[in-house]
Amino acid sequence: METKAKSTETKITATELARNLSDVLNRVRYKGESFVVVRSGEVVARLEPRPEHRRVTLGEFVEIIRNAPKPDEEFLEDLRRIRASQGSLPPSPWES
Secondary structure, three states, X not given: OOEEOOOOEEEEEHHHHHHOHHHHHHHHHHHOOEEEEXXXXXXXXXXXXXXXXXXXXXXXXXXXXXHOOOXXXXXXXXXXXXXXXXXXOOOOOOXX
């Protein structure tokens, strides 16, 4: 059905898109995949997730956390001061 264009884009013909529209849209929305639509050998469109709806897989999230810079001691001290200045939370009205 399709071939990889770039590492994150899949080439698909307009005919294949028409036959598999629901599946392709689900893959864009739920898996974050992108497609390049080709008609008569010419790229005519690109389907990709809306930036605000891009979902991160668990593996991607773990990688982001692993590569994130660690907070420095000054930042941690700021957090401690903020926490100490806030005091205790009132009891939850939903607890029995």
